[in-house]
Amino acid sequence: MASRLSIRKRRLARSTGGDLVIMMFLLIGGAFMVIPMIMIISNAFKPLNELFLFPPRLIVRNPTTKNFHDLMVMMAQSWVPFGRYLLNSLIIVFFGTLGNVFFGSLAAYVISIRKVPGTRFFMGIVILSLMFSSEVTRIPNYVTIAWLGWIDSLRAIIIPRWSSSMGLYLMKNFMDHMIDRSLVEAAEMDGANDFRIYWQIVMPNVKPAWLTMIILLFQELWRTQGGHYIYSEQLKTLPYALSQITQGGVARQGVQAAVTLVMMVIPIIVFLVNQSKIVDTMGTSGMAN
Amino acid sequence: MSSVVRKQSQVGVETRPGRRSALFKEMAAHKICYLFLAPYAILFIVFTVVPVVMAILLSFTYFNMLQPPQWIGLHNYIRLFLEDDIFLIAVKNTLVYATITGPVSYLLSFVTAWLINELKPKARAFLTLLFYAPSISGNAYMIWRIIFSGDTYGIINGFLMYWGFIDAPVQWLLNPDYIMPLVILVVLWMSMGTGFLVFIAGLQGIDPRLYEAGAIDGVRNRWQELWYLTLPQMRGYLMFGAIITITSSFTVAGEISNLVGFPSTDYAAHTIVQHLQDYGSIRFDMGYASAIAVILFFMMVVTQRVVQKLLNKVGE
Numbered sequence: 001m002a003s004r005l006s007i008r009k010r011r012l013a014r015s016t017g018g019d020l021v022i023m024m025f026l027l028i029g030g031a032f033m034v035i036p037m038i039m040i041i042s043n044a045f046k047p048l049n050e051l052f053l054f055p056p057r058l059i060v061r062n063p064t065t066k067n068f069h070d071l072m073v074m075m076a077q078s079w080v081p082f083g084r085y086l087l088n089s090l091i092i093v094f095f096g097t098l099g100n101v102f103f104g105s106l107a108a109y110v111i112s113i114r115k116v117p118g119t120r121f122f123m124g125i126v127i128l129s130l131m132f133s134s135e136v137t138r139i140p141n142y143v144t145i146a147w148l149g150w151i152d153s154l155r156a157i158i159i160p161r162w163s164s165s166m167g168l169y170l171m172k173n174f175m176d177h178m179i180d181r182s183l184v185e186a187a188e189m190d191g192a193n194d195f196r197i198y199w200q201i202v203m204p205n206v207k208p209a210w211l212t213m214i215i216l217l218f219q220e221l222w223r224t225q226g227g228h229y230i231y232s233e234q235l236k237t238l239p240y241a242l243s244q245i246t247q248g249g250v251a252r253q254g255v256q257a258a259v260t261l262v263m264m265v266i267p268i269i270v271f272l273v274n275q276s277k278i279v280d281t282m283g284t285s286g287m288a289n
Numbered sequence: 290m291s292s293v294v295r296k297q298s299q300v301g302v303e304t305r306p307g308r309r310s311a312l313f314k315e316m317a318a319h320k321i322c323y324l325f326l327a328p329y330a331i332l333f334i335v336f337t338v339v340p341v342v343m344a345i346l347l348s349f350t351y352f353n354m355l356q357p358p359q360w361i362g363l364h365n366y367i368r369l370f371l372e373d374d375i376f377l378i379a380v381k382n383t384l385v386y387a388t389i390t391g392p393v394s395y396l397l398s399f400v401t402a403w404l405i406n407e408l409k410p411k412a413r414a415f416l417t418l419l420f421y422a423p424s425i426s427g428n429a430y431m432i433w434r435i436i437f438s439g440d441t442y443g444i445i446n447g448f449l450m451y452w453g454f455i456d457a458p459v460q461w462l463l464n465p466d467y468i469m470p471l472v473i474l475v476v477l478w479m480s481m482g483t484g485f486l487v488f489i490a491g492l493q494g495i496d497p498r499l500y501e502a503g504a505i506d507g508v509r510n511r512w513q514e515l516w517y518l519t520l521p522q523m524r525g526y527l528m529f530g531a532i533i534t535i536t537s538s539f540t541v542a543g544e545i546s547n548l549v550g551f552p553s554t555d556y557a558a559h560t561i562v563q564h565l566q567d568y569g570s571i572r573f574d575m576g577y578a579s580a581i582a583v584i585l586f587f588m589m590v591v592t593q594r595v596v597q598k599l600l601n602k603v604g605e
Contacts, residue, residue, distance in 0.1 A: 018511065022404050029401060030419050033478065036432045037422055039444075043435075055451035056444050107329035116319040117312055122330065129337050130536050131589040133582040135565050136347070137340035139354070139575060144335060163332035166533070170487065173525045178494055194321045208490045215425075216483055223427045239427075264426035268418070271425055275414060278490060 044068070044261035048254050067258035074245050074255065080233050082241065089238040092157055092224055097217040099162035101210050108171035109198045113184060123172065126165045142228060156229035161221070167213055174209030175202060211274045219267045239263065348579035358576065365580035376581070378556050379564040382469070383539060383585075386560065387592070389473055391538035394480030395530060401481065402488035403515065417489055424482035430544060433475045437461035462549045465557035472545050472558050479544075482537075484530035491526035495519065520603045527603065531596045539589050542566060561585050 038058065043051065045063040075082040111119040141160065150156040179202055187197050203210070225240040242263065246256040316323070348365055350358035369376050405416045423429055436444045439460040446458040461467050500508075503518045520527070542562035545551075549558050552567075561581060569578035 015510070022407075026401070026404060026416065029397070030416065033420050033423055033481070036436065036478065037426075037429065039436070040426075040429055040432050043432075052442050054441050054447055056442060056447035058444070103329040103332070106325045110322045110326045114319060114322045116322045117316055119326070122326075125338065126333065127532060128590065129333075129341060130532060131539075131593065132341050132344070132586050133540060133562060133565060135562065135569050136344040136575065136579045136582040137337070138569075140340035140343040141336060144339070160332065160336040163329050163336055165333070165337065166483070168329065168333075169529060169532075173487075173529045174490070174494075176525050177491065177522075194325065198325070208494065212486055212490050215486065219425050219427075260428060260431070264422075264429055267425050267427070268422060271421065272414075272418065275417060278493070 040257070040260055040264065043257040046254070046257065051253050051257070067254040070255050071245070071258045071262075075241075078241065080236075080241075082238075084234055085236060085238045085241040088154065088235055089222065089224070091154055092237065093218055093221045095154075096158045096161045096221045097214055099158065100164055100167045100217055101213050103162050104164070104167040104213070105171045105203065105206075105210060106198065107168055108175050109194075109202055111168075112172045112175035113179060113197075113202060114194070123169075126168055129165045130169070138228070145229060151229055152231045152235065154230075154235060157224060157226065161217075164217075167217070170213055170216075171206070171209055174206045174212075178206050178209070180205075208278045211278045215267075215271050215274050218270045222263075222267055344579045345583055347576050348583045350576045352574075352576040352579075354573050354575055361576070365577050366584075368577070369580060369584065375556055375559065376561075376564055379559045379561045382557075382559055383541075383561045383588075385469070386473065386476070386541055387535075387538045390476045390480065390541070391534050394477055394538065395484065395534045397477070398481055398485040398530065398534075399488050399527070402485055402492055403519070406489065406492040417486075420481040421485060424479040424485075428547075430475055430479050431547065433471075433478070434462070434548060437471060439463060463554050465553075465555045468549050468553055468557040472541070472548060475548060476538075476541055476544060480534075480537075482533075484533045487526055487529055487533075488523070491523050492519070495522045516603075524600065524603065527600055528597065531600060532593060535589055535592050535596065539585065539592070561588075 035058070042058065042060045044067055045065070046060045047062060047064045047066060050057070050061060078085075110116060111123050145151060145156045145160075150159070183201055183205070184197055187201050192200070223239055224237055225243070226236050230236055242259045246252050246259050347358060349360060349362055351361050351364075352358035401420055405413050405420075408416065435442075438444075438446065439458055439462060441447055441450060441458050443458065443461070445461065446455070449455045450458065459467075461471060499518055499522065500514065503514060508514050508517060540562045541560055545553065545558045545560060545563060551563065552559055562585070565578050565581040565585070568574045568581065
């Protein structure tokens with residue numbers, strides 16, 4: 001990595017003026033992005049009287065963990081144990097992501113690497129489908145899912161996710177760009193079958209693609225409330241349970257701030273773990289080429 | 290590289306006489322590939338293609354979800370354009386959103402990703418998180434409700450009153466004059482999402498030797514490097530980012546309802562998708578809602594075609 005950077009530095013004389021403008025741009029943009037986020041973190045630690053203060057303060061004065069404590073107490077009083085909500089959310093996130101990455105990349109392999117007849121047309125339809133509002137496809141989908149007998153089961157949320165248009169399109173794009181054709185041909189010479197090429201050549205080389213996909217899917221599925229498909233309380237998800245807790249007007253403002261922070265921190269941790277791996281792979285694959 | 294393979298696969302299609310049989314032969318030779326495609330394709334057809342086709346058919350019917358749909362031809366479409374004033378407001382607002390937030394967020398995502406990419410790994414990871422965090426965090430944008438809250442506890446009102454610029458709190462989120470710009474601000478705040486992340490990963494994947502070769506070939510500054518070397522390498526990602534941006538900027542709805550209420554004052558922020566939700570989820574007029582979805586679909590497809598034309602010119 002270090003040697004690569006030093007090569008870049010020697011390569012071109014970047015003008016100091018340009019660097020300065022860029023620094024300013026990133027600083028102002030960064031501040032605009034980060035100030036509301038700081039407020040969210042700060043609000044979670046504010047005692048109730050500080051949430052309603054004039055003039056308002058961005059940063060908490062007397063930080064307290066009371067909001068989190070209140071949240072714990074309310075969670076403990078829940079009729080369905082809170083671990084159950086968490087488990088449901090984790091099941092959805094895990095299986096939803098796994099299936100989408102696996103089936104999506106398998107299909108992307110055929111479309112991007114093999115290009116068998118019909119795949120261009122199929123890809124065209126997938127891209128078009130991205131632009132059709134899911135609002136009106138809800139009713140036909142409900143009918144299908146009811147017919148399959150998946151109502152009030154987590155399958156209703158997990159399995160349709162496995163064919164997300166965005167996931168396939170993303171994988172296909174990364175494969176188009178990142179797979180060295182000669183690598184695939186060499187494997188064919190060695191007599192590797194399609195699954196071997198997919199699993200041992202293509203997938204390791206598009207690691208950034210599926211790490212990015214995991215980030216995006218986790219973020220989306222983590223928010224799932226269960227929608228129209230889940231009725232049983234013991235099958236509801238964590239965001240649903242937390243949104244119920246926070247519906248209590250002014251008195252629950254503190255708890256609400258705590259909930260916002262909790263819901264935010266977990267996808268951010270997943271993001272950080274994956275992002276660090278993306279940077280790792282990029283560094284090594286750049287060298288290996 | 291890819292053109293070689295494409296040529297190979299087209300050979301079977303282009304030779305006239307045995308065209309069919311050659312095609313079948315090629316398909317049979319790749320049986321295993323179709324098997325790979327099958328799980329995704331079956332789910333995609335069941336959960337996406339069939340519902341979309343049904344929705345398009347429903348757009349020519351009156352369907353209240355209790356009685357069976359009644360065929361009414363183009364009536365829904367005629368009603369939309371001739372009788373529904375609020376729909377026309379929604380179209381206008383959606384176009385304003387799309388033409389402002391679309392290009393701005395797209396360019397910001399790319400430029401930011403490009404600038405961040407030049408930094409050292411630690412700084413890069415930190416700034417990526419900083420810019421990406423608002424869109425990752427679900428309901429985090431609700432903080433803007435507190436910032437622009439209409440009472441004295443609102444951050445903006447509080448400071449403006451404290452410093453004496455205003456005497457009474459301003460109803461930021463209820464005043465039609467402010468609603469639109471504020472929604473645009475918030476949408477831009479959370480627009481560094483999927484596209485941004487893909488740009489970062491894409492830029493990281495460019496072979497550094499390309500730049501070394503470019504420097505020898507006489508690329509003089511970072512702008513030339515961007516135009517002649519980086520952008521052509523990013524073409525697929527750029528199109529991906531464009532489609533994601535088009536779909537998100539044409540379908541802003543939930544954020545608006547949560548920020549400024551549904552419906553917003555004088556429909557000042559009313560968008561096509563909100564209109565669709567109104568008829569689909571509140572009035573249960575699914576035929577009408579489907580017609581709205583079809584029109585929105587065509588608006589996005591046309592935009593996508595135009596953007597594709599523009600992106601093909603990149604790096605030439």
